[in-house]
Amino acid sequence: TQLLEQSPQFLSIQEGENLTVYCNSSSVFSSLQWYRQEPGEGPVLLVTVVTGGEVKKLKRLTFQFGDARKDSSLHITAAQPGDTGLYLCAGGGTQGGSEKLVFGKGMKLTVNP
């Protein structure tokens, strides 16, 4: 069974602080996706990284895919209350086809004003 371990699992910070979320696995993935989920809603894709070492930026969010394509990180700069939510990483492309994703358990972020 392939696993994606996310850390930390919970984080409560003040507005303006920086944070990094980690997503680690012993398996190699062809892609790594990051989703954000708000209460009462389904996850929504933030970004997909596909190349080892790739870095993508989405406003204040920076995503990195590890060189060996086994891990990824999400860094948020100057967090805002609107960043509050559950952040999920998901690995794809290793289970006999690209149609299934392996999800981490998520990191619940609370940004206090």
Add this chain to the structure above:
Amino acid sequence: NAGVTQTPKFRVLKTGQSMTLLCAQDMNHEYMYWYRQDPGMGLRLIHYSVGEGTTAKGEVPDGYNVSRLKKQNFLLGLESAAPSQTSVYFCASSAPTGNGEEPQHFGDGTRLSIL
């Protein structure tokens, strides 16, 4: 843009009752999925389908059945509900790209309680 629509949004069942959760997508996606989300467990794949008329088991298929009679619909059935099936159920769909990059589009979930 409806995207992925799940019905019902909430349901309370008694142990042993049966029900069907409905998922409809209007994006002409080939692939569809059913997940359950439990506290501390993340999203776990129940069943999935790679096309009309085909289904396959995911990580936690026991106690569930699915059908994909039409491309746009994916049904999840509970034949005899058990309290352990209390969860939030999410349907998702995606278009195959062949390289593991296709994003999944999720519905807003069905909150199911089994008493």
